Amino acid sequence: MLLLVGAALAAPTFGITVVWQAQLDEQVDEQLRREADKLRRFAKTAREPSTGRPFPDAASLLTAFMTVNLPSRDETFFSIVDGHADRRSPNQAPARLDRDEAVVARLSQVRGTEIGWLDSAAGKVRYGVVPVRVTGDRHDVRLVVLEFRDRQLREERQVGQMILVTGGGALVCAGLASWLVAGRVLAPIRLVRQTAEQIGESDLTRRLTVSGTDDVAALAHTFNHMLDRLEGAFTTQRRFLDEVAHELRTPITVVRGHLELMDEGEEERAETRALLVDELDRMSRIVEDLLLLAKAERPDFLASGETNLTDLVVDVVAKARALGDRHWRVAHVAEAVVLVDGQRLTQALMQLAANAVRHTRDSDLVEVGSLVREGRVVLWVRDSGPGVGPEDRERIFGRFTQAGRVVSSDPSSTGIGLGLAIVLEIAQAHGGTAWVEEAAGGGARFVIDLPAHFPLQRGHHEPDTHRGGRGEDCRLRRTRSAHQRLRHFRGR
Numbered sequence: 001m002l003l004l005v006g007a008a009l010a011a012p013t014f015g016i017t018v019v020w021q022a023q024l025d026e027q028v029d030e031q032l033r034r035e036a037d038k039l040r041r042f043a044k045t046a047r048e049p050s051t052g053r054p055f056p057d058a059a060s061l062l063t064a065f066m067t068v069n070l071p072s073r074d075e076t077f078f079s080i081v082d083g084h085a086d087r088r089s090p091n092q093a094p095a096r097l098d099r100d101e102a103v104v105a106r107l108s109q110v111r112g113t114e115i116g117w118l119d120s121a122a123g124k125v126r127y128g129v130v131p132v133r134v135t136g137d138r139h140d141v142r143l144v145v146l147e148f149r150d151r152q153l154r155e156e157r158q159v160g161q162m163i164l165v166t167g168g169g170a171l172v173c174a175g176l177a178s179w180l181v182a183g184r185v186l187a188p189i190r191l192v193r194q195t196a197e198q199i200g201e202s203d204l205t206r207r208l209t210v211s212g213t214d215d216v217a218a219l220a221h222t223f224n225h226m227l228d229r230l231e232g233a234f235t236t237q238r239r240f241l242d243e244v245a246h247e248l249r250t251p252i253t254v255v256r257g258h259l260e261l262m263d264e265g266e267e268e269r270a271e272t273r274a275l276l277v278d279e280l281d282r283m284s285r286i287v288e289d290l291l292l293l294a295k296a297e298r299p300d301f302l303a304s305g306e307t308n309l310t311d312l313v314v315d316v317v318a319k320a321r322a323l324g325d326r327h328w329r330v331a332h333v334a335e336a337v338v339l340v341d342g343q344r345l346t347q348a349l350m351q352l353a354a355n356a357v358r359h360t361r362d363s364d365l366v367e368v369g370s371l372v373r374e375g376r377v378v379l380w381v382r383d384s385g386p387g388v389g390p391e392d393r394e395r396i397f398g399r400f401t402q403a404g405r406v407v408s409s410d411p412s413s414t415g416i417g418l419g420l421a422i423v424l425e426i427a428q429a430h431g432g433t434a435w436v437e438e439a440a441g442g443g444a445r446f447v448i449d450l451p452a453h454f455p456l457q458r459g460h461h462e463p464d465t466h467r468g469g470r471g472e473d474c475r476l477r478r479t480r481s482a483h484q485r486l487r488h489f490r491g492r
Helices: 002-045 058-068 101-108 149-198 215-261 266-295 309-323 342-358 419-429 471-491
Strands: 075-081 084-088 114-120 123-132 141-147 305-308 327-330 337-340 365-373 376-383 433-438 444-451
Touching: 002 058, 002 123, 002 141, 002 149, 058 075, 058 084, 058 123, 058 141, 075 101, 101 141, 123 149, 149 215, 215 266, 266 419, 305 309, 305 342, 309 327, 309 342, 309 365, 309 376, 337 342, 342 365, 342 376, 342 419, 342 444, 419 433, 419 444
Parallel strands: 327 365
Antiparallel strands: 075 084, 075 141, 114 123, 123 141, 305 337, 365 376, 376 444, 433 444
């Protein structure tokens, strides 16, 4: 890159020097022609100072001309009379060509006016020869004008060299500065590359330490965020696989052991078949719950929409009645429509209802309620069972974790410790949380707390344009139906 920039700097400098040289050659030729014109004008008007008459010979005419017409810098005149140098201008010439017999002999043989080049110790010299004749004078007299072109070009060359040197120095300084700046700018990028090379599937904990607010720092922060997401995904995958392997190992061992011990008796085969089917059902539940927990990490886990909290609570109680013979009751309900995933919340409340059934007996109380307060939606399931000890209230929301004793008479109701974990994942996916607390009067109260997001309010008189004006009527009919079922559950 620096070589390219250097070439780009040298090329214009060389071009400028060539242009200056061509322009200087034109100026030198023009100067020679002007000197010849001056000589012609002088010859027409010049007179001897003593007599006032025209000069009697060409030699005295040239002597008078060189006396009154002084040459410019890097320029000199001399005259040739009959092949010999005669007079020269009084200035100091860079090279005394009038003393060079070969040059004098060459210029003496020129016929007519001529412009040409000579070599000298001072470099290239541009000469002009002008023959001078006076009536009655038979001598061969001529004026020689010398322009030391290389001396004149030396200044331009010095300027070009100065440009080249200063430009080269500036280029070196710019190169060093660019190298230092580029090194500092690209250091985070090199760090990103080195970190990426060192990161493997088994180690995703490395992060970049970058300070600043520029684009490179933003790139490093984005890279760190990407590593956070990758580490989370790998951790979730590894935990999922570990949990699946841990939880499925036991039923697989049970199924294999009974298959190996199965004998030929019809009654034994029926008992073994029933046991194996039960284990396979349990394995199926485990797989479904684990897949649900794995899906909770995905952004499409929720499908939020308008959900009426009254409908939600009443529907959950109606569905939960099939889980066991309990005293099911609807507690306080919030008559509000919020933006949530109604199906996921129904799933979470059903998990809590199933958990309440496992920890209560027939005819014990299980109630479901909801309310909206201070911008939050609170849903709960309360039971009159033995409750949850303070030491277990946080632990039981972990995966494959159980606490307390199951008091239900149905041995098949024993869970595998994933239900409350699913409830917590659903709450967190909504931006909320879940916990358990001691209920008033004894028992446990499981709470789901979510931020309240309300849809745009529409006037009751406004028809639903997407349903041909019948959307509001349908909503009112659903609300009346929910209130009827609510009165039914409260009346029980």
